[in-house]
Amino acid sequence: MYVISSVPRPSGARIVTFVLAIVAATLAGHARAYAQATTPQHDHTAAKPGEQHAGHDAAEMAREGSGTSWLPDRSPMYAIHATRGTWTLMFHENAFLQYLHESGDRGADQLGSINWLMGMARRDLGAGHLGVRGMFSLEPWSIRGCGYPDLLATGEQCQGEQIHDRQHPHDLFMELAATYDAPLARGVRWQVYGGPAGEPALGPVAYPHRVSAMPNPLAPISHHWLDSTHITYGVATGAVYGKKWKAEASVFNGREPDDDRTGFDFGAMSSVSGRLWVLPSPRLALQLSAGHLDDAETGEEGEPRVDVNRVTASAMYHGAFREHGVWATTVGWGRNAASDHASNALLIETSVTLAQRDTWFGRFEVAGKSAHDLAVAEPPSEFTVSKLQGGYTRYLSAWSGFQPGLGAALSIGIVPETLKPAYGSRANIGFAVYVTLRPAAFAHASASSPAQPATPHAHGAAHE
Numbered sequence: 036m037y038v039i040s041s042v043p044r045p046s047g048a049r050i051v052t053f054v055l056a057i058v059a060a061t062l063a064g065h066a067r068a069y070a071q072a073t074t075p076q077h078d079h080t081a082a083k084p085g086e087q088h089a090g091h092d093a094a095e096m097a098r099e100g101s102g103t104s105w106l107p108d109r110s111p112m113y114a115i116h117a118t119r120g121t122w123t124l125m126f127h128e129n130a131f132l133q134y135l136h137e138s139g140d141r142g143a144d145q146l147g148s149i150n151w152l153m154g155m156a157r158r159d160l161g162a163g164h165l166g167v168r169g170m171f172s173l174e175p176w177s178i179r180g181c182g183y184p185d186l187l188a189t190g191e192q193c194q195g196e197q198i199h200d201r202q203h204p205h206d207l208f209m210e211l212a213a214t215y216d217a218p219l220a221r222g223v224r225w226q227v228y229g230g231p232a233g234e235p236a237l238g239p240v241a242y243p244h245r246v247s248a249m250p251n252p253l254a255p256i257s258h259h260w261l262d263s264t265h266i267t268y269g270v271a272t273g274a275v276y277g278k279k280w281k282a283e284a285s286v287f288n289g290r291e292p293d294d295d296r297t298g299f300d301f302g303a304m305s306s307v308s309g310r311l312w313v314l315p316s317p318r319l320a321l322q323l324s325a326g327h328l329d330d331a332e333t334g335e336e337g338e339p340r341v342d343v344n345r346v347t348a349s350a351m352y353h354g355a356f357r358e359h360g361v362w363a364t365t366v367g368w369g370r371n372a373a374s375d376h377a378s379n380a381l382l383i384e385t386s387v388t389l390a391q392r393d394t395w396f397g398r399f400e401v402a403g404k405s406a407h408d409l410a411v412a413e414p415p416s417e418f419t420v421s422k423l424q425g426g427y428t429r430y431l432s433a434w435s436g437f438q439p440g441l442g443a444a445l446s447i448g449i450v451p452e453t454l455k456p457a458y459g460s461r462a463n464i465g466f467a468v469y470v471t472l473r474p475a476a477f478a479h480a481s482a483s484s485p486a487q488p489a490t491p492h493a494h495g496a497a498h499e
Contacts, residue, residue, distance in 0.1 A: 098314075101241035101265050102234025103214070103226065103272050103283055107353045108317040110246060111361050111388075111476045115436045121158045128152035129243065131252040131469045135184045137448075139463035141200045143184040148177035149252050151209060151243055163217025163224075170210035175296035178204040186448035186458075186465055187420050189408040190259035192333055193294040199410045202254040207297045208232045209266050222277055229271035231299060234264060235285035236272050236310035237326040239349035239367050241265035246353060246363035247384045250394045250428040251444065252469055256420070257400045260369030260380035261347055264308075264328070266292060268300045281312040289328035290340070305329040308345075320351045332373075335407050344372040361388045376417065378403035391438070391476050397425040411457045421449045426467070433475035440471045 100106045117124040130150035137143055153170040181193030182201035189199050212230030219225045234241065241262040242248045242255055255261070267287050274283030289306030308326030315321070324347050330340040349367035356362040364385040371378055380402035388394040401421045406412065409420075426444025446465040450458050 101244040101262075102210075102212075102270075103228050103236060103274060103281075104234070104238075104240045104244075104310075104322070105281060105312045105314065105320050106240060106244075106246070107320045107351060108314065109353050109355075111353075113249065113438075113474045113476055115474050123157045125155040125157075126153070127155075127474065129249060129471070129473045131471045133183075133252050133467055133469035135253075135465070135467050137184040137186040137200070137446075137463065137465040138460075139186070139448075140459035141186065141457065142463060142465070143201070145179065145183050147179060147183055148173070149183065150174060150177060151205060153210070160215070161217065163215055166214040168210050168212050168214070168230075171207060172205035172209055173207075174204035175207050181294070184465070185253050185256070186446070186463055187256045187402075187404070187409075187422050187450070188254060188258070189256070189404055190263060191291050191294070197407065197410045199408065202258075203294075204296050206232075206266055206292055208299065210234065212270070219275060224276055226274040226276065226283075227272065228274075231301070232266065232268055233270040233272075235267055235270050235287040235306070235308050235326065236274070236283040237264050237285065237308035237324050237345065238262040238310075238347045238369070239322055239365065240320075240351065245351070245365055245384070246361065247351070247365040247386050247396070248398075249473070250386055250388075250396045250440075250442065250471075251384070251398065251424070251426065252467055252471070253424065253444070253446070255382055255384070255398065255400055256422050257367070257369060257380035257382045257402050260345070260371055260378070260402065261349070261367050261382060263291075264289070264326075268292065269302065269304045271304070276312075279314045282310075283312075284309045285326075289326070289331045289343075291332060303329070306331075318353050321349070323348050341373050346370045346372075356387055357389060359390050362386075363388075376405065378405065378417065392430050394428040394430065394440075394442075395426075396428070396444075397423075399423050409454070409457070411454065413453050413457060415453065418451055418454055420451070420454070423447050423449075428471065436474055437472055438475045440473075441469065442471065443468045 097108050097110055098105045115126045130148065132148050134146050151170060151172045155166060155168050157164055157166040181198055182203040185202040186200050188202045191198050191203050210232050212228060212233035214226060214228040216224050216226040238261050269288035270285060272283055272285040274281055285308045286304050287306050288302040288304050290302045292300045306327055306329045308324060310322060310324035313321045326345050328343040328345060331343040332341045334341055347369040349365060351365045354362040367382040369380050382400050384398040386394055386396035401419065403417060403419050406416045424444060424446035426442055428440045428442030430438050430440035444467045448463045450461055452461060455461050
C-alpha cells in the first residue's frame with residue numbers, strides 16, 4: 036500500500052527538475068535535427084495539402100484527449116463531427132442527472148446534474164493547422180452547495196473551509212484555448228497551445244475525457260494527485276512530437292480555483308511542468324510528467340499558500356472485447372510533495388462496453404491524505420484511505436447522434452481505525468442512480484447529412 040512519508044522539499048524538486056531536463060533535452064535534440072534538415076527530399080510533409088490534412092486530422096482526432104494529452108490511437112470517439120467550409124467541427128458532451136447517497140457520519144444525499152460540453156474547430160492555416168476549443172459546465176447551478184457527495188474526495192476550499200468527502204463543482208469555463216501545429220522536420224511536428232483557461236502538460240488525460248471513466252459519474256478520490264490541473268486559468272504549452280512520442284513543457288498559473296465557479300481566477304504564470312508521451316502500440320499510451328505548482332494550495336490556519344511538486348505516471352490501454360466491444364483501462368500514480376510532507380495516490384479504473392449498449396465499469400484507489408485534507412484532528416496527521424467502486428450503464432438507441440442511458444453504481448470507502456470516530460465505520464457504502472446522455476460513438480455530420488453512429492473501431496485503424 037502507498038503511505039505518506041516525510042521528505043525534504045529538495046527531493047521532490049530534484050524529481051521535477053529531472054523530468055523537465057528530459058523534456059528540454061528532447062526539444063533540443065529535435066531543434067538540431069531541424070537545423071540539419073536542409074534537403075527537401077527528407078521532409079516527410081511534402082504530400083499534397085489535401086492528403087496531408089486528411090491524414091493528420093484522422094490521427095489527431097483519434098489521439099486528442101484533454102488539453103494536449105494523448106489517448107491511444109485505437110480509441111472510440113463519442114462526438115459529433117461536421118464540416119463547415121474550411122473548418123472541421125467536433126462537439127463532445129457528457130451529462131448525468133443523478134441521485135447520490137453516501138453512508139456514515141460524513142455521508143450525504145443529493146439530487147443534481149454532473150455535466151460538461153465541449154466544442155472544437157480546426158482548419159488549415161499556412162503550413163499547419165489551427166484549432167480553437169471551448170469547454171463549459173453548468174455545475175455551478177446544477178450542483179448545490181460546495182459539491183456532490185463523494186466520500187474521501189478532497190481538494191480546494193468552499194466558504195473558507197476545506198472541501199472533504201465531496202467533489203467540488205466544475206467551473207463554468209473549463210477551457211478556452213487555441214492550438215497550432217506545423218511540420219518541423221523528418222516526420223516531426225511542433226505545437227503550441229494556450230489560452231485563458233486550459234490544461235498544462237501535467238498528468239494523464241483528465242478523467243472526464245478518459246474512456247475508462249466516461250460511464251462513471253463520480254470523480255476519483257485521487258483527482259488532486261493526478262489531473263486536478265485540467266482547469267487552469269492561464270497556460271502556455273510548447274511541444275514537439277512524432278508518430279509515437281511527444282515531449283512538451285508548460286508555464287501556467289498553478290493556484291487552485293476559488294469557490295466562485297463562474298469567473299476567471301487569473302494569477303501569475305509562475306508554475307512549470309513537463310511531460311513525455313510514448314505510444315508503443317496503437318492501443319497503449321504511456322506518460323510521465325512532473326511539475327512545480329507555485330502557491331498551489333491554501334495554507335492551514337492562515338499560513339501562506341503552499342507550493343507543491345507533483346510527479347505522475349500512467350498507462351492507458353484500449354483493447355477490443357468481442358465484436359464491436361471496447362475494453363478501456365487506466366492505471367495511474369501521482370505524488371504530491373510539499374515542504375514538510377509528501378503523499379502518494381494509486382488509481383486503477385476500467386470499463387467494458389459491448390455493442391455500444393452495455394457498459395460495466397470499476398475503479399479502485401488508494402491515497403495518502405493528511406488531517407488537513409480530511410478536516411480531522413485525530414492523530415496521526417496522515418492517513419491511508421481507499422475506495423472501491425463498480426457500476427453498470429445501459430445505453431439506449433441513438434437519437435439524432437446522441438445516446439441516452441441509465442445506470443447505477445455502488446461504492447465502499449475504507450478508512451483506518453483511527454478515522455472510525457469521524458466516519459462512524461471503517462467501511463461506508465455509497466450508491467448512485469442516474470440517467471445520462473452523450474454522443475454516439477464517432478457520430479459524423481456534414482452540411483447535407485445528419486449525424487450517424489459508427490463502430491468504435493472506425494478511428495485509428497490506419498495505425499495498426
